[in-house]
Amino acid sequence: MNLHKLLEEREREGKPIRIGLIGAGRYGTMYLSQARNIPGVHVVAIADINVERAKGAFALVDWPADQMAADIPEALANRTTTIVADASLLFDADIDVIVEATGNPIVGIRHALASIETGKHIIMVTVEADALAGPALQKRAEKAGVVYSMAYGDQPALIMELVDWARTSGFDVVCAGKGAKFLEHYHQMNPDNVWENWEFSKELTDSGQLNPYMHTSFRDGTKAAIEMAAVANAAGLVPSDEGLTFTPGDVEEIATISRPTSLGGALAHEGTVDVMSSVNRDGSWIPHNTQEGVYVVVKATNAYVSTCFDEYPWHPDPTKQYAALYRPYHYVGLELNVSIANAALRGISTGQPDGFYGDVVATAKKDLKAGEFLDGEGGYTVYGKLVSAKHSVATGALPVALAHHVELRNDVAQGETVGWDDVIMDDSLAEALELRRETEALLVDSSPSR
Numbered sequence: 001m002n003l004h005k006l007l008e009e010r011e012r013e014g015k016p017i018r019i020g021l022i023g024a025g026r027y028g029t030m031y032l033s034q035a036r037n038i039p040g041v042h043v044v045a046i047a048d049i050n051v052e053r054a055k056g057a058f059a060l061v062d063w064p065a066d067q068m069a070a071d072i073p074e075a076l077a078n079r080t081t082t083i084v085a086d087a088s089l090l091f092d093a094d095i096d097v098i099v100e101a102t103g104n105p106i107v108g109i110r111h112a113l114a115s116i117e118t119g120k121h122i123i124m125v126t127v128e129a130d131a132l133a134g135p136a137l138q139k140r141a142e143k144a145g146v147v148y149s150m151a152y153g154d155q156p157a158l159i160m161e162l163v164d165w166a167r168t169s170g171f172d173v174v175c176a177g178k179g180a181k182f183l184e185h186y187h188q189m190n191p192d193n194v195w196e197n198w199e200f201s202k203e204l205t206d207s208g209q210l211n212p213y214m215h216t217s218f219r220d221g222t223k224a225a226i227e228m229a230a231v232a233n234a235a236g237l238v239p240s241d242e243g244l245t246f247t248p249g250d251v252e253e254i255a256t257i258s259r260p261t262s263l264g265g266a267l268a269h270e271g272t273v274d275v276m277s278s279v280n281r282d283g284s285w286i287p288h289n290t291q292e293g294v295y296v297v298v299k300a301t302n303a304y305v306s307t308c309f310d311e312y313p314w315h316p317d318p319t320k321q322y323a324a325l326y327r328p329y330h331y332v333g334l335e336l337n338v339s340i341a342n343a344a345l346r347g348i349s350t351g352q353p354d355g356f357y358g359d360v361v362a363t364a365k366k367d368l369k370a371g372e373f374l375d376g377e378g379g380y381t382v383y384g385k386l387v388s389a390k391h392s393v394a395t396g397a398l399p400v401a402l403a404h405h406v407e408l409r410n411d412v413a414q415g416e417t418v419g420w421d422d423v424i425m426d427d428s429l430a431e432a433l434e435l436r437r438e439t440e441a442l443l444v445d446s447s448p449s450r
Helices: 003-013 026-035 051-060 072-078 105-117 127-144 155-168 184-188 202-206 212-219 222-235 251-257 303-311 337-346 389-395 427-440
Strands: 017-022 041-047 082-084 097-100 121-124 148-150 173-180 272-277 294-299 322-327 358-364 373-375 382-388 404-408
Touching (some): 026 051, 097 105, 105 121, 105 427, 121 127, 155 173, 155 294, 155 322, 222 358, 222 382, 251 322, 358 389, 382 389
Parallel strands (some): 017 041, 017 097, 041 082, 097 121, 121 148
Antiparallel strands (some): 173 294, 294 322
């Protein structure tokens, strides 16, 4: 540990970590709210195509006006911060770490490549880009001698911290997962009816402050699938080809649910990822549910360890062969500096792809007709389903991250997977397609790591 001490040393030496943040959305704003309280860091610039939104982010976190600069050279010289509309200005600047937080997978890949090519560490908040082509981006970063990392504070990096703890302690990982609110009909949710399934006030949803597409992806299973694909690829865990189970349960039931079906659990096999639902199938709320948390389930290595699971009530299953470690929260951008500090000070990530194990495939929300255009995550046409990478490649499935503004050449029935052969790909996606092909070339044996 001791990251804070290392940051204090940087502060005393007058050599802060210089940071470029791309995207002034909620995640970026949350990081800005903490950045001025952290020694040894300097947010040089924030890039957003909507400059007014970036100004609003600084106002929201009470950033002092006298700490703003006119441009990047001034910000670097005076340890102040500037706003730019063009993210490419960050790659040409004397910056150590780029934080990619646009939420757009195609743009995210472009920014990651530019960071790597200019020798800058890249913290990938845009998990959609990581699920689509993270393994290839990691290989390129490794070759360039920079760190490519998941963003601490988001659930995938926090899950990876638990996976690392488990394996360092000598345990095999049976399952790594998180909680989410989910009911089966959510797969058909769209931006027109999304607010029926959230607990926000009508005043807030009518205000325009909330993005209905983003919140649809949070509920229809897409975001959960994307995040768990990122975990699968980083941890070497193999998803079920039937998708996430979203089994209802509370914290005490994690280990009971997250074990093989042969033992009464929900898993097709050990060494996988899953998501538990915070509501019962009838929609009723489960007390002490897992919704905001993350977990890892491990297996006793011998009879003595099983006894320990029993003696130290560690959320074990009834057989005392399986036990869960659970973190009940994630503070999103408020925790981001853990990734920044690890990358800049230690040269290590807080989670990075180790191969291509899981993929998120576009699945029809309704009957789709040739000539229609797909509208991607959180839209009206498709949701993302998690499957093994082996299954995705073998069946020619279209990744959901590439299902944006592409035309269907064939009809696709509701519930069916959209394939590469079903769409007409746009030439503007050439860069992302190249990285995707590199990722598919990294397909590994389907046997999970433990």
